[in-house]
Each structure stands twice: as structure tokens, then as C-alpha cells.
Amino acid sequence: DIQMTQSPSSLSASVGDRVTITCQASQDISNYLNWYQQKPGKAPKLLIYDASNLETGVPSRFSGSGSGTDFTFTISSLQPEDIATYYCQQYDNLPPSLTFGGGTKVEIK
Amino acid sequence: EVQLVQSGAEVKKPGESLKISCKGSGYSFTSYWIGWVRQMPGKGLEWMGIIYPGDSDTRYSPSFQGQVTISADKSISTAYLQWSSLKASDTAMYYCARLYYYDSSNWFDPWGQGTLVTVSS
Secondary structure (H helix, E strand, O other): OOOEEEEOOEEEEOOOOOEEEEEEEOOOOOOOEEEEEEOOOOOOEEEEEOOOEEOOOOOOOEEEEEEOOEEEEEEOOOOHHHOEEEEEEEOEOOOOEOOEOOOEEEEEO | OOEEEEOOOEEEOOOOOEEEEEEEEOOOHHHOEEEEEEEOOOOOEEEEEEEEOOOOEEEEOOOOOOOOEEEEEHHHOEEEEEEOOOOHHHOEEEEEEEEEEEOOEEEEEEEOOOEEEEEOO
16 A cells, blocks of 8 residues: 655744645655645645646645655645645555545644 | 535444435536545544445445445435444544546545544443
8 A cells, every 4th residue: 555654744834934745655656646625624625636736726826746756735825724734645546545644734823 | 516415413322333425416426436535533534435336336445444335326326434333433524525537647526524423332
């Protein structure tokens, strides 16, 4: 089974700061990496698919990059409404595997 | 609008059985896999398994194989997650989500609102 290591597990930043989260796969997953945002008490929401593609309607301050085993998620200018936990998730077809990273809780300093 | 609506919160005793549901609308229910994801209190997301309602092909995460049963009734566009004998450790929020696919890529979108299952004596 592919393992996803996400870091940090939590961070505190000021409004307007640049925030970066990393996700490392235990083996090459090409660009089959998605990012989700989960606000407190809510269901997760897709933000980025295939490592770097922004879902329709998602603000452009969110971005993703990487391929192979190392991936990065960035919020270019943190806003109060970005308070949430962010998860990476990989997809492998054979056998089906949709492993999530451990999550990163983002708070405002 | 593509939507998944889940059944309401449940409170059960250890050893009881349970079946929760996820009803899809706004798209061809039989053409996309549906997945189930567990979130234990204060913890992260864990994928449990997926089902293709078109032919009920089901795949389980190794961590959940034998622990739960995933099924679907395509005539009413509904997927199910069931337990035959609940344990206190099954207490969690359970989400269903459509597994959208494009070429070789897949992602969960949209998600249901979640069903909270509480198992306590």
C-alpha cells in the first residue's frame, strides 16, 4: 500500500503570509495527487486535482505542484476563511488505493 | 447540481447491526464509483472502499476488508455502508463521495454531508 506523509501536522501563520504544506508518497505516483480542504464541522472539499489543477471556483491563491513522490500545496496569501485542515490524497488504480495524508491544520496567529 | 445526501445520525449499542445510506442525484449514478471515507473523532480521513453501482463491483481498503460491507441499489441511486456487529471503535463520521474520473485521474467530488455513527453501551 502506498503511504502518504504530510507535513507539518499543524501550523500557525498571520493573515497575508505564504503557507506551504508538503506531501511525500512512498513510491512514484506520477501526478495522481489531490488536495482537499476541510473546515470545522464540514465535509471535505476538493481544491486541486492532478497535483496542480485548480478546481473550478477555487481562489487562485491556492496552488499545487510536484510529481513523482514529492508534492507541495501553497496558499500565497493566507486569509481568515482559509482556517481549515488540508489533506493530500493519492490515487492508484491497481489495486485501487486512495490513501490520504495525515492532514495539516492551519490556524491564524 | 450533482449532490450526495446521506442518512441521519445513528446511536447504536455494541453488537448491533447498522446500514447507512448515500443517495446520488444530478448525474448518472451508474457511471461513477462511490467511495466511503471514515473520520474518527479528532482524526484524519481514511478511505474504506469503493463501489461501481453499474455492476456492484466493490473494492475494499485492506484496513476495512471484512469489517464492513458496501453495496448499492442502482434503481434508487443509493449506496450503502453496513456493519453486522458494531464496536465502540466504529464511532466516527462517515462520508460518501463520488469518485470522479478523467483519463487516468480520479478524485472525490462531491462529498455527502456525512453521517455520524455513535456506538456506546
